[in-house]
Amino acid sequence: MVTAALRMITAKNPVHSILSLVLVFFTSSAIWLLLEAEFLAITLVLVYVGAVMVLFLFVVMMLNINTAQIREGFVKFMPVAIVVSLIMIAELVLVVISKEFELERESNFVFESGNTHALGEILYTDYLLPFETAAVILLVAIVAAIVLTLRQRVETRTQNPGEQIKVKAKDRVRIVSLPSEDKKEY
Amino acid sequence: MQIETMIIEYILAVPEIVLLLGACLVLLTGPFVSAQSHWTFVLTQAVLLATLYLCARPFTGQAIELFNDFYIDDDLSVLAKSSMSAFMMVVILYSRGFINKYNYPRGEYYSLALFSLLGMMLISSANHLLMIYLGLELLSLSMYALVAMNRDDSVSSEAAIKYFVLGAIASGFLLYGISLIYGLTGTLFLSELSVENEIGLGIIAAVIFIVIGLAFKLGAVPFHMWLPDVYQGAPLPVTLLVASVPKIAGLLLALRLLMDGLQFMHEYWQQSLVVLALLSLAMGNIVAIAQTNLRRMLGYSTIGHVGYILLGLLVGNQDGYSAALFYTLIYALMSSAVFGVLLCAERMNHPLENLVDLQGLGKIYPWLAFLLLLLMFSMAGIPMTVGFYAKLNILQALVTSGWIELAVFAVVASVIGAFYYLRVIKLMYFEESDTQGSQPMPAGHISVLSIHALLVVGLFLFPQMLLEMCKQVIG
Numbered sequence: 001m002v003t004a005a006l007r008m009i010t011a012k013n014p015v016h017s018i019l020s021l022v023l024v025f026f027t028s029s030a031i032w033l034l035l036e037a038e039f040l041a042i043t044l045v046l047v048y049v050g051a052v053m054v055l056f057l058f059v060v061m062m063l064n065i066n067t068a069q070i071r072e073g074f075v076k077f078m079p080v081a082i083v084v085s086l087i088m089i090a091e092l093v094l095v096v097i098s099k100e101f102e103l104e105r106e107s108n109f110v111f112e113s114g115n116t117h118a119l120g121e122i123l124y125t126d127y128l129l130p131f132e133t134a135a136v137i138l139l140v141a142i143v144a145a146i147v148l149t150l151r152q153r154v155e156t157r158t159q160n161p162g163e164q165i166k167v168k169a170k171d172r173v174r175i176v177s178l179p180s181e182d183k184k185e186y
Numbered sequence: 187m188q189i190e191t192m193i194i195e196y197i198l199a200v201p202e203i204v205l206l207l208g209a210c211l212v213l214l215t216g217p218f219v220s221a222q223s224h225w226t227f228v229l230t231q232a233v234l235l236a237t238l239y240l241c242a243r244p245f246t247g248q249a250i251e252l253f254n255d256f257y258i259d260d261d262l263s264v265l266a267k268s269s270m271s272a273f274m275m276v277v278i279l280y281s282r283g284f285i286n287k288y289n290y291p292r293g294e295y296y297s298l299a300l301f302s303l304l305g306m307m308l309i310s311s312a313n314h315l316l317m318i319y320l321g322l323e324l325l326s327l328s329m330y331a332l333v334a335m336n337r338d339d340s341v342s343s344e345a346a347i348k349y350f351v352l353g354a355i356a357s358g359f360l361l362y363g364i365s366l367i368y369g370l371t372g373t374l375f376l377s378e379l380s381v382e383n384e385i386g387l388g389i390i391a392a393v394i395f396i397v398i399g400l401a402f403k404l405g406a407v408p409f410h411m412w413l414p415d416v417y418q419g420a421p422l423p424v425t426l427l428v429a430s431v432p433k434i435a436g437l438l439l440a441l442r443l444l445m446d447g448l449q450f451m452h453e454y455w456q457q458s459l460v461v462l463a464l465l466s467l468a469m470g471n472i473v474a475i476a477q478t479n480l481r482r483m484l485g486y487s488t489i490g491h492v493g494y495i496l497l498g499l500l501v502g503n504q505d506g507y508s509a510a511l512f513y514t515l516i517y518a519l520m521s522s523a524v525f526g527v528l529l530c531a532e533r534m535n536h537p538l539e540n541l542v543d544l545q546g547l548g549k550i551y552p553w554l555a556f557l558l559l560l561l562m563f564s565m566a567g568i569p570m571t572v573g574f575y576a577k578l579n580i581l582q583a584l585v586t587s588g589w590i591e592l593a594v595f596a597v598v599a600s601v602i603g604a605f606y607y608l609r610v611i612k613l614m615y616f617e618e619s620d621t622q623g624s625q626p627m628p629a630g631h632i633s634v635l636s637i638h639a640l641l642v643v644g645l646f647l648f649p650q651m652l653l654e655m656c657k658q659v660i661g
Contacts, residue, residue, distance in 0.1 A: 125254075126254045127254075128253060128254075129253040129254075129256045129257055129317065130256065130314075130317060130320055133308060133317070133320040133324065134320060136301070136324060137320065137323055137324050137327060139301075140298070140301045140324060140327050140328055140331075141327060143213065143294060143298065143301075143331070144298070144327060144330065144331030146294075147291060147294045147298070147331055148334055148335075
């Protein structure tokens with residue numbers, strides 16, 4: 001996983017770095033599987049590898065990004081990047097070692113039929129209302145996306161099958177008789 | 187037993203269920219009727235009427251928790267839901283002319299408005315931080331789409347982008363605060379939060395994040411940047427919608443979070459609310475003076491009013507909460523009526539976009555100008571209108587709990603604010619204009635608007651009932 005992650009940020013070709021990222025996701029999902037969190041593992045593969053990364057690939061392949069141009073500011077922004085990453089590392093360390101956020105470990109959860117089953121059961125019983133609300137939110141997202149993109153444009157060219165069938169040969173080909181011209185001397 | 191409790195749960199949540207099915211029905215009706223058809227409008231109003239009928243019930247003083255305690259059905263939610271559905275009916279009625287005139291996609295417009303109402307209703311009866319967040323997202327998503335509806339206009343798109351980005355940041359803040367609370371207390375149920383008595387640094391940070399998210403959504407300074415732009419840039423009916431119903435939902439959000447959930451942290455969130463309220467009062471009222479665009483001016487006036495609502499909230503006792511609730515209901519009433527006037531003028535091809543457009547309105551459309559005069563008086567808080575009682579209540583709550591400095595500041599701010607409200611009246615009645623009013627007033631629109639605007643005088647004469655209701659639901 002670490003190798004793949006390093007490959008991801010060092011690769012010259014953006015397509016290679018995306019493929020390495022896919023490998024990162026696969027390996028982290030394998031770690032989750034080892035931790036017996038098979039639902040999270042499946043979701044990670046389905047959502048990130050199956051949908052998000054494919055989208056990324058499409059975008060990268062379509063846009064034909066000039067990598068040299070992006071790399072220009074690398075040295076210039078290096079100090080800022082180092083500061084930001086140091087802050088993030090410090091935060092992570094603080095959270096991990098702090099007493100405030102310590103929770104009792106409940107490692108002896110035993111699911112009889114796997115945690116996918118358990119999650120499903122709790123989602124459709126205890127958490128029914130939030131689950132349904134989330135479904136309505138997704139519906140609104142679909143409606144909103146369609147409202148904002150669908151427009152009847154005047155300049156759109158669409159086919160009209162009825163008109164196409166009704167067409168006759170004389171509408172398409174017009175035979176014009178032209179007087180033959182004399183050969184010109186150049 | 188299991189079946190019986192389930193049936194009771196569904197019966198009590200029937201307004202939401204009807205609203206959801208109605209919204210889907212309106213959405214489906216859209217493509218099947220012609221573009222000029224009025225069926226979508228009629229259907230929307232029928233759904234809203236049904237929701238209002240199912241919501242409204244006499245106060246019982248009891249709170250019933252449903253759906254594994256995710257959902258709470260109490261008097262506060264009843265008052266909020268009924269008033270929100272009633273306001274939504276009025277908003278849809280005012281919007282209709284504009285939607286028809288400019289050919290907005292009707293089915294989508296009406297159903298998104300219904301979905302946003304569903305989100306607001308879920309917020310008002312949320313008993314769990316997750317439900318609060320989901321309701322808020324449902325409301326915000328519908329609003330983003332509505333604000334962005336007029337895509338060809340660059341001002342409108344700018345407003346939509348600002349609204350979307352800042353709204354997402356606000357949700358992020360709120361969610362971060364919620365996640366901290368979950369990490370520290372191990373529960374998200376509002377009623378169980380209060381049991382936690384140990385106050386550490388972590389929970390203070392969580393409360394500050396939640397207050398910031400709340401301030402973004404309410405539009406309090408310094409988190410107000412989106413508000414004037416949205417007021418100016420959104421299509422007029424959407425501005426009307428943004429300016430009225432979601433304010434009640436915003437207050438309910440604050441009440442559920444701060445009163446139901448975090449009352450034990452009162453002394454901590456009080457300090458942040460004091461700062462937010464002072465800045466909002468000062469900034470809203472002073473910057474509004476400099477505006478030349480009427481809708482932008484109303485946006486800043488909203489910020490000033492949010493300052494008043496926050497003053498009521500920060501007192502943190504029954505008086506304060508009920509004063510804030512009363513103020514918000516009255517504010518929603520006034521604000522929707524003002525935008526109703528603007529929509530009415532727009533329908534008569536006399537759009538009131540800038541302050542200059544108001545010149546001579548008293549001569550051109552005397553009745554409309556008179557209604558606007560009443561509303562401006564009410565917004566400024568001048569006696570003979572209910573806006574006076576709203577402000578008086580807040581001040582009373584402040585003085586009785588010893589915040590005299592804040593009360594003095596609020597009075598000074600409202601005196602400054604009176605300037606730009608009175609300027610509107612001066613422009614209407616004491617300036618000449620050579621425009622002639624030729625269009626007849628749309629009868630349905632103006633008659634509802636008249637009743638709506640005259641309510642500000644009516645409620646001044648008989649405020650007792652609404653005041654009592656606000657006290658009762660908080661208690």
